[in-house]
Amino acid sequence: MSEDNWSPPAVLLAVDLVILTLRSSRLQVLLVERGVDPYRGALALPGGFLNNAAEDIEAAANRELREEADLDGTQLHLEQLRTYGAPERDPRGRIVSVAYLAIAPGLPEPVAGSDAAEASWRSADDALSGVIELAFDHRRILADGVERARAKLEHTALATAFCGSTFTISELQQVYEAVWGVALDPRNFYRKLQGVEGFIVPAGTDRRVTKGRPARLFRAGPRTVLHPPMVRPDTCENGGEHG
Missing domain, CATH: 3.90.79.10 (Nucleoside Triphosphate Pyrophosphohydrolase)
Incomplete structure (x- = not known):
């Protein structure tokens, strides 16, 4: 035309x-x-x-x-x-x-x-x-x-923005579970966190959340881009994660 x-x-x-x-x-x-x-x-x-x-x-x-x-x-x-x-x-x-x-x-x-x-x-x-x-x-x-x-x-430190200035590992895990729509194994989650240097750092204080042992507190670290990334797990039919 x-x-x-x-x-x-x-x-x-x-x-x-x-x-x-x-x-x-x-x-x-x-x-x-x-x-x-x-x-x-x-x-x-x-x-x-x-x-x-x-x-x-x-x-x-x-x-x-x-x-x-x-x-x-x-x-x-x-x-x-x-x-x-x-x-x-x-x-x-x-x-x-x-x-x-x-x-x-x-x-x-x-x-x-x-x-x-x-x-x-x-x-x-x-x-x-x-x-x-x-x-x-x-x-x-x-x-x-x-x-x-x-x-x-997975790739940024955005999850820490949904926590307080200090937070427990469990509170951070709840953010990932809510956004990803999966139930995460606490041990696997903590192991992944430990593999990303500078993502979160100890806050130097503990918080008593139950009658048992006080929970360690953390705060957001200096890293904003996560390497390696916090990759989502493969999910089972019931919404849990493999391994």
């Missing part, structure tokens, strides 16, 4: 946000109840269209997070997850979405606004399994975001 006869296709650009945190030792995702069609009343990831051709894509992601859940995206580390552009992903037409991911501790209760009737933290496992139904292709986007978060715990 010659350039004289060519016209650009009608494509709209949107953003979607996968915001993850740990609450009550469970991986939670921020979801909104849609207040407009399509999928009015359904749960979805927060997001929306760019305001205009001049708006930066990441700025749009921050704006949508603020408008739909009253959360400040500039205080989070939003990283681009991937782009979704299947022709039939949105009944309103050809819409391409750029998805962003953030996983952070201590996030507040969201407050719904704009076209969201409600905003809340929900179980990521329930959303991934289909117990919670999501609009559009948001279950796929969430699955990609959770997988990225799980990989980040």
Whole structure:
């Protein structure tokens, strides 16, 4: 086709946000109840269209997070997850979405606004399994975001951000179990920790957590990139780990 006869296709650009945190030792995702069609009343990831051709894509992601859940995206580390552009992903037409991911501790209760009737933290496992139904292709986007978060715990010291300034090995293990969705053997977990120099360091004090022996306390070490990585275990059918 010659350039004289060519016209650009009608494509709209949107953003979607996968915001993850740990609450009550469970991986939670921020979801909104849609207040407009399509999928009015359904749960979805927060997001929306760019305001205009001049708006930066990441700025749009921050704006949508603020408008739909009253959360400040500039205080989070939003990283681009991937782009979704299947022709039939949105009944309103050809819409391409750029998805962003953030996983952070201590996030507040969201407050719904704009076209969201409600905003809340929900179980990521329930959303991934289909117990919670999501609009559009948001279950796929969430699955990609959770997988990225799980990989980040393998290769970075992110897990320590979900603990206090000092923590026990058991508390750190609970973070990995919540994000990875597996039960870890304490001995194997501690052995892996010992193999990553600078990941955690002794805090010099103990904490009595039971009537028995006090638990040793640790704090985050200087290493932010883990080498060797904390590789996820092979899982058994019951959710445990091999060996």
